[in-house]
Amino acid sequence: MxxxxxxxxxxxxxxxxxxxxxxxxxxxxxxxxxxxxxxxxxxxxxxxxxxxxxxxxxQNDPAKYVIEINKNNLSVRVVRSQSATVSIPEIGVKVEPGPKSEGYVTNVEGILTRFEDAVKKALKLFDDEQSQKNAKNTLKQIEELKKGNGTATLIIMDPFGQSNIVSENVEISEIPEEELRELKTGFSHIEE
Ligand SMILES: [Zn+2]
Structure with missing residues (x-):
């Protein structure tokens, strides 16, 4: 870079x-x-x-980028625009754009670290037993992925096509109409 x-x-x-x-x-x-x-x-x-x-x-068309998170892909470059939704369905984590969302250039490991930080914050906010248990479990799964153990799926959906996962292993597709309608763009005042 x-x-x-x-x-x-x-x-x-x-x-x-x-x-x-x-x-x-x-x-x-x-x-x-x-x-x-x-x-x-x-x-x-x-x-x-x-x-x-x-x-x-x-400027690109709306796009969905999918890559497997595994030990070989941790250093793959990721561009997340402020209007993109980032998720790892297997561990139930998702970041949606809001007025405070940030755009950044990182790699797959960096995305995992961002989720890790978000879950750690949530751990402090919700002190009931079930939330604590769930959050700790999620943290453990993220840690394992960062160590290169196991696999999961990283999905980035960007209604403005400004994001990217730069790898020959990425699958890029159109965002299905239904999903596009439900995507947040970060410009509405309702969320976050
Ligand atoms: Zn100031």
Whole structure:
């Protein structure tokens, strides 16, 4: 992955409105077999606000990307736009786009780590026995996948086709009409 054209700007913080401290960092990332992606990260040292977005510079059709998670695919490059739904059905985890969702470039292992962090947060929020048990079980399954043990399916559905899983083992298909209607785009104000 080549990173070029880094652009830094001082901006007014969108969260706490402080002037002259928050930074917006724009990075152009060239991803082989995919194209250019513009990554914008906003960071505020005063209130701790942090947000990142990616914009794929090439627009595509709505698409569903499916890859098996296994020990050989952990380092496969993944581009998740802020409008994509990411799920691993076997372990029952899913992230849907909302106003706070972030776009990012990572790899399959990085996706697992993000789910791991989300489940750890949930562990602190829900303290009833059943939730704790479920969350711990999910964490265990994610850990095993990260170690390269076992397999599961990573599915990314993007109504704007801005995401990608960059591998010759990825299956790319159209999103069936029914599923497309149910997909969240992140622009509605109802969820999250
Ligand atoms: Zn701030």
């Amino acid at each position: 080549n990173e070029s054209e880094i652009n830094e700007m001082v901006i007014k913080c969108p969260a706490c409105s402080v002037e002259g401290l928050a930074k917006s960092i724009m990075k152009e990332i060239e991803i082989p077999h995919f194209g250019k992606v513009l990554e914008t990260t906003i960071q505020c040292p005063k209130c701790g606000f942090k947000h990142s977005d990616i914009i794929a510079l090439e």
